[in-house]
Amino acid sequence: MLTRQRHQLILDALRRDGQVVAKAFGESLGLSEDTIRRDLRELAAQGKLQRVHGGALPMAAAEVDFAGRERLAPQEKVAIGRAAAAMVRPGQVVFVDGGTTAVQLARHLPAALRATVVTHSPSVAVALVEHPGVEVVLIGGRLFKHSVVAVGAAATEAIARIHADTCFLGVTGVHAQAGLTTADMEEAAIKRALMAASAETVVMASSEKLGAASPYVIAPLAEAGTVLVAPQASEAAVAALRAAGAAVTVAGRPPQAPGADDRGEAPR
Template sequence: MLTRQRKQHILSVLRRDGHVVARALSDELGLSEDTLRRDLRELAAEGLLQRVHGGALPVAAAEADFAGRQQLAPQEKVAIGRAAARLVKPGQVVFVDGGTTAVQLARHLPANLQATVVTHSPSVALELVAHAGVEVVLIGGRFFKHSRVAVGSAAMAAIARIHADTYFMGVTGVHAEAGLTTGDLEEAEIKRALMAAAAETVVLASSEKLGAASAWVVNPLTPGVRLLVSPDAPAQALAPLRKAGVAILRSDNRNNQDNHGDSDGGA
């Protein structure tokens, strides 16, 4: 089999199964694992997959810059943002991450809400200018233009001095084995710090992030994480996440937990 044919076959297996296991595929094709790993490296360099230990996963489409991400699943992000806004209760202190879905959360907070929003995203902060009852705490640091958020040691130090009720997290990939991932090392560190400083974490995940992975791990999936998805999130993508013990919330009008979830974290 020619190199081009092998690579096309690898990508077709990835589309079909949602992952590639290097040993199994090398046996199927009668190739050495070294040859297959070389193909995976080259495909990863072309941005066509994300290499992980033992194989590969779909690359996260959400690694595009802020403007590019605005074009991905815009209606899903509105629905998820609206549902996330309903989870913010009066008097709470909440962390709101950067990203296009987080902007929708801020945009849909009730006009009469009395709460405190802590964010390292100027885009989120600006959405809340007209919310008289929402106190906004803007975390500073080095401005990471790709995602329009503050990162670095100054941001980390500020986060360490805050205890929040809920962290609304944005990621580029959610995978049962690879965990919660993002496309930048410093962003991953900030997200990890925000997660540690909050009593609970709600991950805002439009469908293109489900089953995908990026290079930098924020945290493994744990039963304490709640995942807020759209009503149209594919059942096939949710099944392994549910098996990992994650509580799944659907962003429908009731914002009820997915009926197939086995945790009691409905909202």
């Protein structure tokens, strides 16, 4: 079998199954595990998958720059942003992470809301400039231009001095085994700091992030209080997260407990 054919079979399996286990995949094709591992290394170098111990996971499509992410699933991000904005209660102090979905959250906060938004995203801060009742605290640091957010020691220290009610977190991958991931080490550290300084975390995840993984782990899936997804999210992807114990809320629908089906009923 040609290398190109093997690569295509691997990518097809990732789209179909959400993962490739090198040993089992090699056995199914009558090939050695070493051959499959070499193929996985080559595909990872091309940015087509994320290698993990024993195999591979789909590469997060959301690793493109900020301008590129604005073109990914825009309708989903509006739905998620609107649902996240409805979770903010009067008088609360909330962290709002960077990213295109976070900007939608800011834009959909009710005009009558009085609350405090703490953010390390200039884009989120600018979206709230004309909101009459929202106090904005902008965290500074080194500007990470790829995501248009502040990172580094100064940002981490400032975040640690605040106790927030809720953190609305952006990620590039949400996977049952790989957990919450992102594409940059410093950004992952900032996101961990946001979670640690908050009473609860809501992860905002459009469809391309579900079942995908990036190189840097933010936290295990269990540390997300809620994973907020769009109505267009794949039922299989949502079911996999719920089976792993995540509390997944579909924007526009009532919250469901971990393990519940789409009718809100727990398995018997």
